[in-house]
Amino acid sequence: MDRGIGILETAEHLRNYYWLSRRSIKILAGWFLRFRSYETKYKLAYHLYDTSEHVSWLLDRLGEMRGGNPNASIRPELKELMEAVLSAPSDNAFLAGYYGVLQRSLIAAIKSDIEKMDTSGNANEIRILGRVLEDLESQRNWFDSLGLEWENSKWVGYLQQYVAFIGGLHGSDERESRPEDPEGMAFSRPSRILFDERIQIGPLESYESRSSMERQQATIEQFKVFFNEFYAAALLAGVLFDASDEDYPWALLADFSRHFWDEARHSEFGSIRLRELGCEPGRINPVLFEESHGLPVLHRIAYLTRGLEAYFMPRKGKRFKEYESSGDHRSQFFADQDWSDEINHVRYGNKWVEYLLQDDHRDLDDILQEVKDHLAKVRKQPVESIDAPF
Ligand SMILES: [Fe+2]
Ligand SMILES: [Fe+2]
Numbered sequence: 001m002d003r004g005i006g007i008l009e010t011a012e013h014l015r016n017y018y019w020l021s022r023r024s025i026k027i028l029a030g031w032f033l034r035f036r037s038y039e040t041k042y043k044l045a046y047h048l049y050d051t052s053e054h055v056s057w058l059l060d061r062l063g064e065m066r067g068g069n070p071n072a073s074i075r076p077e078l079k080e081l082m083e084a085v086l087s088a089p090s091d092n093a094f095l096a097g098y099y100g101v102l103q104r105s106l107i108a109a110i111k112s113d114i115e116k117m118d119t120s121g122n123a124n125e126i127r128i129l130g131r132v133l134e135d136l137e138s139q140r141n142w143f144d145s146l147g148l149e150w151e152n153s154k155w156v157g158y159l160q161q162y163v164a165f166i167g168g169l170h171g172s173d174e175r176e177s178r179p180e181d182p183e184g185m186a187f188s189r190p191s192r193i194l195f196d197e198r199i200q201i202g203p204l205e206s207y208e209s210r211s212s213m214e215r216q217q218a219t220i221e222q223f224k225v226f227f228n229e230f231y232a233a234a235l236l237a238g239v240l241f242d243a244s245d246e247d248y249p250w251a252l253l254a255d256f257s258r259h260f261w262d263e264a265r266h267s268e269f270g271s272i273r274l275r276e277l278g279c280e281p282g283r284i285n286p287v288l289f290e291e292s293h294g295l296p297v298l299h300r301i302a303y304l305t306r307g308l309e310a311y312f313m314p315r316k317g318k319r320f321k322e323y324e325s326s327g328d329h330r331s332q333f334f335a336d337q338d339w340s341d342e343i344n345h346v347r348y349g350n351k352w353v354e355y356l357l358q359d360d361h362r363d364l365d366d367i368l369q370e371v372k373d374h375l376a377k378v379r380k381q382p383v384e385s386i387d388a389p390f
Contacts, residue, residue, distance in 0.1 A: 003116065003117070003118045004116075004117065004118035004121045004122060005113065005116055005117055005118075005122055005125075007065055007066050007067065008066070008067050010065070010113075010117075010122065010125055011062060011065045011066070011067045011068045012067075012170070013109075013113055013170055014058050014061060014062055014065075014068070014125065014128075015062060015068070015070055015072070015073075015074065016074075016078065016109075016169055016170055017054070017058055017106070017109075017110070017129075017132070018055060018058040018059060018062060018070050019070075019074045019078060020078065020082065020102070020106060020169065021051050021054045021055045021058065021132075022055050022244070023079070023082035023244070024048075024051045024082075024098075024102075025048060025051055025052060025055070025240055025244055025253060025257060026082075026086065026240065026241055026244035026245070027082065027085055027086045027098060028044050028045075028047055028048040028051065028098075029048060029237040029238070029240040029241040029244070029260070030086060030187060030189065030190070030237070030241050031044055031086075031088075031094050031098075032044045032045060032048070032233070032234070032237045032264075033189070033190040033192075033193050033194065033234055033237050033238070033241075034091075034094075034190050034194050035091050035094065035194070036091055036194050036195055036196040037091075037196055038195060038196075038198075038199065038230070038267075038271070038281070039271075040091075040095075041230070041233075041264065042264055042265075042267070042268050042271075043142060045233060045260060045261050045264030045265070046261065046264075047139050048240075048257055048260065048261065049257055049258065049260075049261035050135040050139065051257075052253065052254055052257035052258070053135075054132045054135065055250065055253075055254070056250070056254055057128045057131065057132070058070075058128065058132075059250060061124060061125065061128055064124075075166070075171055077165075077166040077171070078166070078169070080162075081102075081159075081162055081163065081166060082102075084097075084158075084159060084162060084185065085097050085098055085101075085102050085159065086187045087185040087186055087187045088155065088187075089155060089182070089184075089185075092148060092150070093153065093155040093156075095143060095146070095148060095150070096148065096150035096153060096155060096156050097155060097156065097159050099139065099140060099143035100143065100150045100151070100156055101156055101159040101160055101163065102159070102163075103136055103139065103140055103143075104140065105163050105168070105169055106136060106169065107133065107136050107137065107140060109168065109169045109170065110129050110132060110133050110136070111133065113125070113129060114126055114129055114130065114133070154182070155182070157179075158179050158180075158181075158182055161176065161177075161178075161179035162178075162179055164176040165177065165178045165179060189238055189241050189242065191290065191293045192286065192290060193230060193231075193234040193284070193286050193289060195284060198280075198282060199281070199282060199283065199284050200282060200283050200284075201283075201284055201285070201286065202283055202285065203285055203389065203390070204221070204224055204225060204228060204283065204285050204389075204390040205221045205224070205390065206389060206390060207315070207390065210222060210225075215326060216277075219277065219323075219328065219331055220274065220277050220279050222319070222331075223269070223270045223273040223274045223277065223331070223334075224270065224274065224281070224283060225270070225390055226266055226267065226269050226270030226273065226334070226338070227267050227270030227271055227274060227281045227283075227284070228267070228270070228283075228284055228285055228390065229263050229264075229266040229267040229270065230263075230264075230267045230284055230286070230289075231284070231285070231286050231287070231288045231289040232263040232266075232288075232289075232304060232308070232309075233260055233263035233264040233267060234286065234289040235288070235289045235292055235300055235303075235304050236256055236259055236260035236263060236304070237260060238289075238292075238293070238300065239256055239260075239297055239300050239301060240253060240256055240257060240260060242297055243256070243297055246297070248297075249355075252352055252355070255348045255351070255352065256301070256348065256352075258344075258348075259305075259344075259345050259348055262341040262344075262345065265337075265341075266338050266341070269334040269337070269338065272334075273330065273331060273334055276330065285389070285390060287389070288308060288388060291374075291375055291378045291379070292304075292371075292374075294374065294378075295371065295374055297356075298353070298356045298357075298367065299367055299370060299371050299374070301349060301352055301353060301356070302349065302353050302364060302367045302368060302371065303368070303371045303386065304345075304349070305345055305346055305348060305349020305350075305352075305353070306346070306349045306350070306353060306364060306368065307368055307371060307386035308386060308388060309342055309345050309346055309349065310346060311386055311387050311388060312342070312388070313342060313346070316335070316338065316339040316342060317339065319335050319339075320332060320335045320336055320339055323335055353367070368386065371386065372384070372385075372386065
């Protein structure tokens with residue numbers, strides 16, 4: 001008889017889920033840069049995009065609800081919890097904290113809501129939470145498949161105790177005592193993208209030298225450049241990390257979450273195709289990412305979308321046709337997906353550079369000039385144009 005959760009309580013729960021998801025974007029972006037295994041980086045990128053969709057669905061529903069202001073009365077304890085999850089002391093501690101503790105609490109809370117909800121009265125929420133739950137369970141299954149022995153670490157104990165201390169995600173459970181904060185908890189945006197020992201950092205073949213190679217070797221070198229799109233994903237991870245703490249419209253983070261995921265996928269295309277061609281991915285040249293570390297969000301967006309992606313664009317159609325005429329349909333397939341995605345990326349760049357330059361005395365050319373001035377300082381030599389060494 002008592003089924004159903006009223007609007008105010010539902011709005012409060014959705015707001016908590018919204019907020020946890022929104023902060024998860026920052027956490028996943030930060031750990032994308034820091035986590036050493038590149039296969040796990042790909043997973044984090046897929047999960048970040050899932051999470052960005054969850055934020056959009058939750059915000060849409062909150063916008064329709066009485067008492068649905070998404071930013072009203074988020075408990076400071078939830079903010080602290082997410083700072084703690086971000087500040088994990090090691091790669092495996094991060095996985096244990098994020099997937100083992102936080103996500104399991106989220107899955108349990110959402111399931112408990114759905115069980116209490118009325119299939120007609122709460123139909124809107126059941127629909128959204130059901131979809132979120134499906135994604136979270138598939139992420140959890142991936143984490144479980146790693147077979148880590150994660151339950152008994154000090155870090156996991158700390159986070160579990162913290163969740164109990166704040167009375168669960170909604171603050172409505174009985175509260176336990178506050179755990180002692182572990183020492184040295186802090187996380188700042190990494191200025192380098194980390195990899196494990198399988199990946200060497202170093203230069204790639206230039207476009208000109210690839211163009212004069214015989215076909216098979218040129219294709220391998222080309223997919224090494226795909227694998228290297230980690231540099232673009234890293235640049236966007238930095239943008240998402242920083243933008244999470246600033247007052248940008250959600251639509252900007254949503255677009256760049258998508259862009260970020262696309263670049264991680266393009267790198268994944270590289271790893272898949274290299275293996276098919278009998279070659280293990282083994283090299284990254286992160287220079288374009290590292291040189292941009294000190295630039296503001298606007299400049300990094302303009303540099304990538306209106307500088308670098310515009311620079312690479314003329315190669316895309318040409319490459320697609322070369323694979324077609326040589327009958328390499330598998331390479332052509334990946335080149336096709338990449339080309340199509342790139343058109344969107346330039347579109348995102350146009351839209352958000354224009355938005356961010358509203359009421360500014362500068363235009364795009366001024367921003368790109370400021371980028372070149374920055375690069376000249378970093379490289380200690382004049383920079384006339386935006387280009388890439390590969
Ligand atoms: Fe790309
Ligand atoms: Fe792109």
